[in-house]
Amino acid sequence: MIRLLVTVSILLLLAGCTGRDEKVFPQIATIETEGSLLGVHELAVNRNVPWELCWGPDDMLWFTEQEGRVCRLDTKTGVVDTLLVLPEVWFKRTAGLLGMDLYQEKDGTIEAFLNYTYKQDSLITSRLVRYELIEDSLLNPTLLLEIPGNTAHNGSRVKIAHNGLVYWATGDAYVYGNAQDSTSLNGKILRLNRDGSIPADNPIPGSPVWAWGFRNMQGLAENSRGQWYSSEHGEATDDELNLLQPLRNYGWPLIEGYLDTEKEKVHQLINQQEPLLAWTPTIAPAGILYYESAQLPALQNSILLVTLKAKSLRQIKMDSTGTKVLSEEILLDSVFGRLRSIAVSDKGIIYLSTSNRDWNPAPGFPKSTDDRILQIRLATERKGNLLKSKPALVQETNDGAGLYLRYCASCHKPDGTGVMDIFPSLLKNETVTGDKMKLLQLVLKGKNQMPSFAFLSDEELAAVLSYIRQSWSNESSDITTTYIRNNRNDR
Ligand code: HEC
Structure with missing residues (x-):
């Protein structure tokens, strides 16, 4: 009888435990x-x-x-x-x-x-x-x-x-x-x-x-x-x-x-x-x-x-x-x-x-x-x-920040600091803030581990390049779609 009671109470205890759980x-x-x-x-x-x-x-x-x-x-x-x-x-x-x-x-x-x-x-x-x-x-x-x-x-x-x-x-x-x-x-x-x-x-x-x-x-x-x-x-x-x-x-x-x-x-x-x-x-x-x-x-x-x-x-x-x-x-x-x-x-x-x-x-x-x-x-x-x-299928984000995150951030990092000795930082970087023509040619053609981005439209290139020239305390002028259209020589 005592044994039975003990068994029952253990069962009740177990049931109680699971009962308190979800x-x-x-x-x-x-x-x-x-x-x-x-x-x-x-x-x-x-x-x-x-x-x-x-x-x-x-x-x-x-x-x-x-x-x-x-x-x-x-x-x-x-x-x-x-x-x-x-x-x-x-x-x-x-x-x-x-x-x-x-x-x-x-x-x-x-x-x-x-x-x-x-x-x-x-x-x-x-x-x-x-x-x-x-x-x-x-x-x-x-x-x-x-x-x-x-x-x-x-x-x-x-x-x-x-x-x-x-x-x-x-x-x-x-x-x-x-x-x-x-x-x-x-x-x-x-x-x-x-x-x-x-x-x-x-x-x-x-x-x-x-x-x-x-x-x-x-x-x-x-x-x-x-x-x-x-x-x-x-x-x-x-x-x-x-x-x-x-x-x-x-x-x-x-x-x-x-x-x-x-x-x-x-x-x-x-x-x-x-x-x-x-x-x-x-x-x-x-x-x-x-x-x-x-x-x-x-x-x-x-x-x-x-x-x-x-x-x-x-x-x-x-x-x-x-x-x-x-x-x-x-x-x-x-x-x-x-x-x-x-x-x-x-x-x-x-x-x-x-x-x-x-x-x-x-x-x-x-x-x-x-x-x-x-x-x-x-x-x-x-x-x-x-x-x-x-x-999810990648959506068309036409703003510079979205394009940057999609196309550039995997290497240059979302905050533009890059990875030391591998991917250059884009902060206070002469190529980013300097001559527009040089920057455009680099991004169109690519260089070593840097891929070519010639597949981007004029609008997208203008948006992403303006974005990097004006982010992270870079304070350069923007690059317009017209500028890209007149200066891209890749097609
Ligand atoms: C797969 C990695 C990768 C991606 C993606 C990438 N880059 Fe680069 N980028 C590099 C590497 C590597 C270099 C250095 C190339 C060299 O000098 O040999 C570089 C160099 C640059 C430079 C020149 C920096 C300097 O001082 O030499 C700029 C500007 C630049 N990238 C912009 C961009 C932009 C804008 C995008 C997106 C549209 C982008 N990169 C996407 C790898 C990448």
Whole structure:
């Protein structure tokens, strides 16, 4: 009898140990990247367009569903609870219950900040509402802000900053003039206190507008340094990933993607800011996060991006300052269909949601188990679908910095310092800052280990050579496209 009791209590102890750990969900795929294995686990099936995922202060995975539901998934058990059903959500195509973020007040109250589309008669609006979690329900709604909405381009993502302020990435509501009108609240990053009032230190006194010139943002993230990033859908071309800064103008609808066409260059926008990345053809970027955890070293210091049209999970590696893109890898390509949202837990475990039951499913989708919520964590074995990460197709970045990173930095290094005795430093270098003709001929012809760059267009050569002549305290004049056209003798 005693022996039996001992055995039972040991079993209970063991069960208790595993019970306290996260539940192990079925591993349906394995991604191999940079020598690490990442397991993709299936947490929930048969959901209906989980639009936003957030890791809660209660250590549970919260999510919105576009039709108007807020749910909470306990990752220790897999049980999903519904916390709120919002009947007044106007759910159609891209409108509905969209972004959400959570905040825990000092007294322990958890608050949910929700954005949804609302329609009364023919008037469509986009609402930002705060709820309180009381027992297992979201109650006591407070309308913080209501702005014009439309049948499309309602954005939106909501994020509570580390400093407790609310950042709201709004869509332009399909009105071309909105994004460039600093008095309109559409096509903006708005910054608010949690009670909806305007922070005293906002860049435009008395206005929630913090940055502008956006079309239809679908991703918003802050890293631990307080740097902000957004993803945005372009029109026919030029989806964007942006590094957000106060009072900057991100160009829409006058400038799409990089400032690279003659038509765009006639616009001299004050505080105009180019994207970190632009994608043509478009990929429909959606949720983003800045991954900093040591849990998955292969993903550290990267922006993780999920996409709808391109049906991918991408890793955008950033430099140590978070201001430059080093590379773009595709970790998931098409296997799970459209991907809408991405979140990370305190432990560095990643969560993703599919969006195959939305208005625009890809051929072959939805599958019978859609929509799904997936988890990515370190794997010890290969299981399920075996996948390998691969570089994204290199995009045309026509600005000098982007061309330099793509074509020159592998040898001369991103900061131009080169490698001693192998690749010359380009800082205060006579060949760089001196005679334009000599520099052009060297880059066209190459020299010893230095390859020829005659394949670059006149515009690209002008951009990259001007860039090296004016970076890293080099202070030489730029080199124009006309100069290159008149002086290149290689064709
Ligand atoms: C594969 C490595 C490699 C790449 C890529 C490369 N370079 Fe170089 N570069 C070199 C080497 C090696 C030299 C020295 C050549 C020599 O003197 O024999 C050099 C020399 C130079 C010099 C002359 C510096 C000096 O003082 O002698 C300039 C200017 C320069 N590179 C610019 C560029 C630019 C601009 C790009 C990109 C468009 C580029 N390089 C890409 C390897 C590279």
